[in-house]
Structure formats: structure tokens, C-alpha cells
Amino acid sequence: MLDYDGTLAPFCVNPADAVPYAGVVPLLDRFMEAGHTRLVIVSGRWTKDLIPLLGLKQSPEVWGSHGWERLQANGEYDVARINQGALDALVTADDWIDQIESLGGRCERKPGGLAFHWRGLDNGQVANIRERIFRNWRELNLGRNLGWHDFDGGIELRASGRDKGDVVRAVATEAGNRAVLGYLGDDLTDEQAFKAVPSGGVSVLVRPQFRPTAADVWLRPPEGMLEFLTRWHETATTA
Known part of the structure; x- marks a missing residue:
């Protein structure tokens, strides 16, 4: 299981520019062609925005x-049911978009959430955006239905x-007890995934600088990440 932004691809001010690191696409194509590993992309992005960036020969499973x-490899697509209170709160938060964009931020709508990005802005702009979002969130008591989630370059109300x-x-659960699972991610939003990897699997923090984490291993991108995936492929091929 692989996170996308910050793991398979570098962060970019414009998310549409965040294509995979050199070497990632041919390596993942080999995974798909060999069929020895269930390849799952796990991202905070809306799937419709992510698929065009992957550029793989075959479609992987994407959450x-x-x-x-969930977009399965065979094209089946499903969105989990979101409670009405959360939907109403997201509609309310949607009204803040003009405010945040006037401060230099970028807003990203997605199923179940609304993300506010400030990558590339100066500290003063970031502070103003964060303060405005927090004030609105607190005054409208949206915490009853939406969680506040910090990530690298912004916050998301989800x-x-x-x-x-x-x-x-x-x-x-689907893979069964005999499967060996791995999860690679970089952000605070990946910490819950690291903690959920079952015994016998491996969780990998992928980022240039170390930070406290629940992951088992820390690797720097892209070299460390590519070496790890290459070794996984070679081991699985000969198993």
C-alpha cells in the first residue's frame, strides 16, 4: 500500500504538477505485470484527480x-455513506472558499472533506489562513461533525x-492472515495506517527528514523508497 504525494511523488505548489519520481512508473508497472503483489494506492486526493497522474499501463486499486x-482495479467505484450532519457542515465550510483564496490559499473539495492548502506561501499568509479557518470552524461549532486534520502544507476538515x-x-482482512503487508507514507495522515499494519508486515515513513512516527522504518525519497520497492519486487518474484 502506497501513499502518493510525498511518497511516490514530490510535493508541488500546484498539485497537478506532482507526477511520480523518475523510476516509479516503470517499477510499479513491473509489479502489476508480475502479479505477485496486490498494489494499492492510498491517498487523500479525490481519485478522479489522482488517476491521470499515475500514468501506469494497468489501473491499480485506489482508495x-x-x-x-474506493476504485478497484476492475473499474468498480464506491463512495462510503457520509452522515447528513457532516455533509451540512461541509456545505457551510464551502462558503469560506472565497475568503481563503483571497488570502492566497487554495481549496480542494473531495468526498467527505475540504482541504485548505498553503504550500509556497510565506509564514504570515499561512498564519492568516490558519487563523481564519480556525475562527470559522470554532464559531460555527463544526467540530461536532468535522475533524480538524493537519497535513504537510495545509489542513483538512473531514x-x-x-x-x-x-x-x-x-x-x-481481504488479504488474509498469510499475506505480508507493507505501507509506505510520509504525512501525519499516514500515522493511523502505520499503526494498523498487522504483525509481520512493515510500515515505512518516507520523507527527507525524520520525525517521531509509529512507522517501523524511515527512508528518504526517492532513492530509499525506490530501493525498498525494488527489493520487494525481487523478493516476491523469487518467492
Whole structure:
């Protein structure tokens, strides 16, 4: 299981520019062609925004919006049911978009959430955006239905009930006890996934600088990540 932004691809001010690191696409194509590993992309992005960036020969399984969406390799698509209170709160938060964009931020709508990005802005702009979002969130008491989630380059207001840890548990259940699971991610939103990897599997923090984490291993991108995936492929091929 692989996170996308910050793991398979570098962060970019414009998310549409975040294509995979050199070497990632041919390596993942080999995974898909060999068929020895169930390849699952787990992202905070809306799946419709992520698929065009992957550029793989075959479509992998993709869980988007932190687990609210699932696009299977055969094309079947499902969105989990979001409670009405969270939907109403997201509609309310949607009204803030003009405010945040006037401060230099970028807003990203997705199933079950609304993300506010400030990557590339100066500290003063970031502070103003964060303060405005927090003030609105607190005054309207949206915390009853939406969680506040910090990530690298912004914050997301998201309906409670799904996170990347739920994705790991779902995949583990489907794969069975004999499967060996791995999860690679970089952000705070990946910590629940790291904690959910079952015994015998491996969780990998992929980022240039170390930070406290529940992951088993820390690797720097892209070299460390590519070496890990290459060794996984070679081991699985000869098993």
C-alpha cells in the first residue's frame, strides 16, 4: 500500500504538477505485470484527480479521500455513506472558499472533506489562513461533525468515520492472515495506517527528514523508497 504525494511523488505548489519520481512508473508497472503483489494506492486526493497522474499501463486499486472512496482495479467505484450532519457542515465550510483564496490559499473539495492548502506561501499568509479557518470552524461549532486534520502544507476538515488506518484494516482482512503487508507514507495522515499494519508486515515513513512516527522504518525519497520497492519486487518474484 502506497501513499502518493510525498511518497511516490514530490510535493508541488500546484498539485497537478506532482507526477511520480523518475523510476516509479516503470517499477510499479513491473509489479502489476508480475502479479505477485496486490498494489494499492492510498491517498487523500479525490481519485478522479489522482488517476491521470499515475500514468501506469494497468489501473491499480485506489482508495481516495482518506478511505471514503474506493476504485478497484476492475473499474468498480464506491463512495462510503457520509452522515447528513457532516455533509451540512461541509456545505457551510464551502462558503469560506472565497475568503481563503483571497488570502492566497487554495481549496480542494473531495468526498467527505475540504482541504485548505498553503504550500509556497510565506509564514504570515499561512498564519492568516490558519487563523481564519480556525475562527470559522470554532464559531460555527463544526467540530461536532468535522475533524480538524493537519497535513504537510495545509489542513483538512473531514467527516469522521474513515481514515487510512481503516483502509489498511480492510485490505488486511481481504488479504488474509498469510499475506505480508507493507505501507509506505510520509504525512501525519499516514500515522493511523502505520499503526494498523498487522504483525509481520512493515510500515515505512518516507520523507527527507525524520520525525517521531509509529512507522517501523524511515527512508528518504526517492532513492530509499525506490530501493525498498525494488527489493520487494525481487523478493516476491523469487518467492
